[in-house]
Amino acid sequence: MIKEAIEKILSLASINTATIGDQIFTNSDLRRVPDAVTDTLKVRNLQGIVDYLRNNFDSKMPVIVHVISPTQVNVVTGFNRDLNRSTLIEATALLPEIKFGWFYDIESFNILLQSCFVDTEQKQRILSIVGNVVDEKVVTVGDTGISQQVTAKAGIATVEPVVLPNPVHLKPYRTFVEIKQPESAFVFRMKDGPSAALFEADGGAWKLDAIEEIKLYFSKELEQLIADGHVVIVG
Structure with a gap:
């Protein structure tokens, strides 16, 4: 025993x-x-992924660049013997906080437009309106009862009624800075106070545009690796 x-x-x-x-x-x-796993590298821009793949530091080729959303991209390996993938590196965009559908006081709205939106003609038009409002009242005009009107400065000593433009097409910073920010439609509204807000009005189509722009960016930056069969881009 x-x-x-x-x-x-x-x-x-x-x-x-x-x-x-x-x-x-x-x-x-x-x-x-079981296969050994490592912690995922985390970066804040697309260039970090490009640098990582060009140097092939971990010798994990071939890999898949998975564009998950306008704000997240993962680089994953093929299946291991456990039928799992390893996420080698993850990029998450650093973005300003923009509250769509939220009414800001005029000063805050002005700052938001100047700091969080790409400069465009329609952005400048809205800034001109909200920066020259002289009356706290917002009037509904038009046969539909939807259009709005405010009283704003028209010159040094004159004021006049201004109908708010709608819809407006703007380019807020909503995806990685390396790519062109997608333009989309917004409903521009004001209310007494005065205060102003932007409401998204494109049904989220901008997200698909952003994903395509990210894929195009990687297609150019990783052209040789793609041609050699080391990188596949999906999104």
Whole structure:
């Protein structure tokens, strides 16, 4: 009895491995050794992914560049023997906070437009309106009851009624700065105070445009790796 116990202890003390097919097992009960995993690298721009793949630092080619959304891109490996993928590096965009559908006071709205939107003709038009409002009242005009009108400065000593433009097409910073910010439609509204807000009005189509722009960016920056079959872009 004691001899058997000692032999059992000795058998457990040794580590034995066996390879069956392309899988590795260990010890007498042939438990399979899982693939090792590492922490995912995290960056804040698309260039970080480009630099990582061009240098092939971890020698993990071929890989898939998965454009998940306008604000997230992951680089993943092929399936390992456990039928899992490893996420090598992840890029998440650094973006300003923009609350669509939220009424800002005029000063805050002015700052928001200047700091968080690409400069365009329609942006300048809205800035001109909100920056020259002289009356806190916002009037509804038109047969539909939807159009709005405010009183704004028209010159040094004159004021006049101004009908708010709608819809307006603007380019807020909503995706990685390396690509062209997608333009989309917004409903521009004001209310007494005065205060102003922008409501998204394109049904989220801008997201598809942004994903296509990100894919185009990688197609250009990683052209040789793609041609060599080392990188596949999906999104």
